[in-house]
Amino acid sequence: MTQFSIDDVFKLAKLSNISISKTESEELLKDMKVILDYVGQLQKLDLKNTKPTYQVTGLSNVMRPDEAFDYKITSEDLLKNVPDTQDHYIKVKRVI
Amino acid sequence: MSQWIDIDKLALDVSSGKISALSLVEKSLKTIKEKTDFNAVISTIEDRAIKRAKNIDAMIAKGENPGKLAGVPFIAKDNMLTFGSETTAASNILKGFVAPYQATVIEKLEAEGAICVAKANLDAFAHGSSTENSDFMVTKNPHNKKLVPGGSSGGSAAAVILDMVPFALGSDTGGSIRLPAAFCGAVGLKPTYGLVSRNGVIAMASSTDVIGPITKNIRDTAVILEIIAGKDPLDSTTIEIDSYKFKPTDYNLNGKTVGVIKELKNSSITSVVREKFNQTLEILKTNGVNIVEISLPLIEHSLACYYIICPAEVSSNLSRYDGIRYGFSDSKATSLDELYNQTRSIGFGKEAKRRIMLGTYVLSSGYYDAYYNQAQKLRTKLIEEYDDAFKKCDFILTPTSPDVAFEIGQNVHDTMKMYLTDVLTVGASLVGIPAISIPANVGNNLPIGIQIMADQKKDAELLNFSSKIEAKI
Numbered sequence: 001m002t003q004f005s006i007d008d009v010f011k012l013a014k015l016s017n018i019s020i021s022k023t024e025s026e027e028l029l030k031d032m033k034v035i036l037d038y039v040g041q042l043q044k045l046d047l048k049n050t051k052p053t054y055q056v057t058g059l060s061n062v063m064r065p066d067e068a069f070d071y072k073i074t075s076e077d078l079l080k081n082v083p084d085t086q087d088h089y090i091k092v093k094r095v096i
Numbered sequence: 097m098s099q100w101i102d103i104d105k106l107a108l109d110v111s112s113g114k115i116s117a118l119s120l121v122e123k124s125l126k127t128i129k130e131k132t133d134f135n136a137v138i139s140t141i142e143d144r145a146i147k148r149a150k151n152i153d154a155m156i157a158k159g160e161n162p163g164k165l166a167g168v169p170f171i172a173k174d175n176m177l178t179f180g181s182e183t184t185a186a187s188n189i190l191k192g193f194v195a196p197y198q199a200t201v202i203e204k205l206e207a208e209g210a211i212c213v214a215k216a217n218l219d220a221f222a223h224g225s226s227t228e229n230s231d232f233m234v235t236k237n238p239h240n241k242k243l244v245p246g247g248s249s250g251g252s253a254a255a256v257i258l259d260m261v262p263f264a265l266g267s268d269t270g271g272s273i274r275l276p277a278a279f280c281g282a283v284g285l286k287p288t289y290g291l292v293s294r295n296g297v298i299a300m301a302s303s304t305d306v307i308g309p310i311t312k313n314i315r316d317t318a319v320i321l322e323i324i325a326g327k328d329p330l331d332s333t334t335i336e337i338d339s340y341k342f343k344p345t346d347y348n349l350n351g352k353t354v355g356v357i358k359e360l361k362n363s364s365i366t367s368v369v370r371e372k373f374n375q376t377l378e379i380l381k382t383n384g385v386n387i388v389e390i391s392l393p394l395i396e397h398s399l400a401c402y403y404i405i406c407p408a409e410v411s412s413n414l415s416r417y418d419g420i421r422y423g424f425s426d427s428k429a430t431s432l433d434e435l436y437n438q439t440r441s442i443g444f445g446k447e448a449k450r451r452i453m454l455g456t457y458v459l460s461s462g463y464y465d466a467y468y469n470q471a472q473k474l475r476t477k478l479i480e481e482y483d484d485a486f487k488k489c490d491f492i493l494t495p496t497s498p499d500v501a502f503e504i505g506q507n508v509h510d511t512m513k514m515y516l517t518d519v520l521t522v523g524a525s526l527v528g529i530p531a532i533s534i535p536a537n538v539g540n541n542l543p544i545g546i547q548i549m550a551d552q553k554k555d556a557e558l559l560n561f562s563s564k565i566e567a568k569i
Contacts, residue, residue: 012453015460016411017418019441020449031450031511032457038512039400039458042470052472053479054303055333056528057290057552062332069330077196083425092420093432 004033099123100262103168103316107209110167113156117149117167117211124169124213127260134241135233136254137171140214144180145169148211163208164323170205171255171264174215175222176307177296178202185298186230187220189417189424189443199296200331201265201307201324208323216251216264220445221414222272222300224248225517226507229447234504238280239542243501246279246517248272252310253280263311263320269300270402271496271521273308274533278496278545281535283566284310285317286521288553289528290335292321293328301409302333304402304525314534314563318342321555337553347560350384355489358391363519365498372536372544373495376569380493383568390485390492394477395523401478402522403515404458404471411455414448450511475526482527486551491561494520496533496545520547530555532562536569 009029013020020028075088084091100106109115125145128137152162172178175185177195184190202212219229227235227250235250237243238257245254249266253276256264266273268286277284285308292307299305309320322342327334356377365373377387419425419439426442429435444452458467485492497517507514524531529552533545546569550558 008457009453012456012460016449016452016456017415017436017440018444018449018452019437024449028450028453032454034512035403035454035515036457038515039404039467039471041400042397042404042474043466045394045397045470045474047470047473047477050473050476052469053476054472056303056475056479056526057288057333057335059290059333059335064329064332071197073196081193081196081422083419083422083427090421093429093435095432 004029004036098312099127099259102313103165103262103319106262107164107166107168110152111156111162117152118146120167121145121149121169121211121213124261127258128214131258131260134236134238134254134258135217136235136251136258136260137214138174138184138186138217138232138251139181141178141180141212145211145213148206152209152211164319165205165208165210168210169213169261170210171214171216171252171261172202172212173218173249173252173264173266175218175267175298176202176265178212178215180212181215183215183298185221186218186232187443187445187448188231189439191424193423195296197296200293200328202296204324213261214255216249216255218251219248219447221298221410221448222248222267222269223410223447223451225271225275225514226502227251227276228504228508229445231445236504237501239501242503244279244504246276246497246501249310250276253277253282253284256280256282256310256312263309263316265307266310267297267300267305267307268525269304270406270525271518273310274496274521274531274545274547275517277310277533278535278543279501281543282310282312283314283317283532283534284308285321285532286524286530287321287325287555288335288337288530290333291325291337291555293331293334295328295330299413301406302413303405303409304528314559314566317532318559318563321559335553337555342556342559344560344563347564349380349561349564351386352491352561353386353388353489354380355388355390355485355492357395357492357494358389359393359395360494363498365495369495369497369499369544373546376536376546377493379568380565383565388489390488392481392485394474394481397474398478398523398526399516399519401471401474402518402526404467405475405526407451407455408459408468409455410451411459414444414452417443419443478523479527482523482529490550491558492549494547496520496547500542500544524549528552530558532558534562534566534569
């Protein structure tokens, strides 16, 4: 069994920037234990001498000319989706 | 009987003036309205679709050519950015989001005269195998309203079988095109990784995400793939395939070799699916196809591998939803930290939270090597095994899913059981090869999907082969 406690669930929630209730945490603990037990099966495989694969078609460091692409949109178009703006800026809560 | 003829013929009828683009769009919108109770569609793009149809009809009246898909209506999964409606990924956190630009796939289809009429339901952020994880509603299976349509592109597959449109677009990360195609009785293609641009598609797991068509037959799939495939400067993972052409008439089944995976012999495939699968093999044999047994010893670990890599990438991709630049934002928050936290806590559904937290765990310091890195190493081994297998056969055949469509609600409280639905589809996703689900058992109880996989970049061969057997099974 994977060693995984309710404290771990709350720690992960914090790292993920998500708040969870006690009921949610219990449900998540149950689910995550089952899933981690299942995916933990990979740990018994001997893959010490195998290199990891991150990209499956063999591409690496794809470059393009450093030129702007014209999406035919304006900053006004983008700002339409911003929850809070002021004078053409994105407004956020006070940081300090 | 479908109200839509083959896509290329339909477009020809429009461009020759035999029928109007407007009549097709109206027909499509009417069917969508008549069948709203299946919850296949989140929103319609009525005004824009009608305007585009009128423009296309005007072009034709002037003798201009509107393209290979003139006037053909389609539905896009709601994780693709489109004009004329919201793009929500079926999530509360993106409710109200209106895309400032369109996905490359949508642009490519529109450039050929196709018309997007609606956005299809999905598991929120494409996290799921049944479309029950949509934050808005559960899509129902066209064959039986008590059953799921499969997922995550459940709305797209249901829309095609409900005859709302001649084709729909889906996205597939671990089986999300193939599974709903199998459960609904449609053709669903997951192309080679990188063949179709993902620019403007809401990311789930970037190392396996692909876009593909869901249609009624292989010919339609080929028509759409030819248009949406190819390199895109806005998606650096895209690839070009030389001489990509669908030529079924020149193709001969005789002498082709199909591999059947030895390790699946004792797996949990139900007898009804197994029987149909074995029948398919018999039909192939009588058509001159050689059936050989191949071995993929590590295949039993592919689902575990996928459910490490997928949540890891999900947790990274979903970190952008913070309530600052777009989407839902909790207006009651008093500090920046609280804003991030409350926005994500309220905006994300259960499954998104579960995957974000799982992903955070497998990537965290102290666990990275044991989980994430180990999974990526296994991926290397899986690629080697599939490479070896394709030295012995041209195609690999499996059922698409171990069972037919299940009841709505049946698996929602058993996460692991739900994840196991993907056991036969995740392999092709992890190694980046093309895979298609074609319907068997049509008109006879519930549809069963047969999955055919080919080696990387052999998408055209896969379609040629599939087109020769689709009418036979």
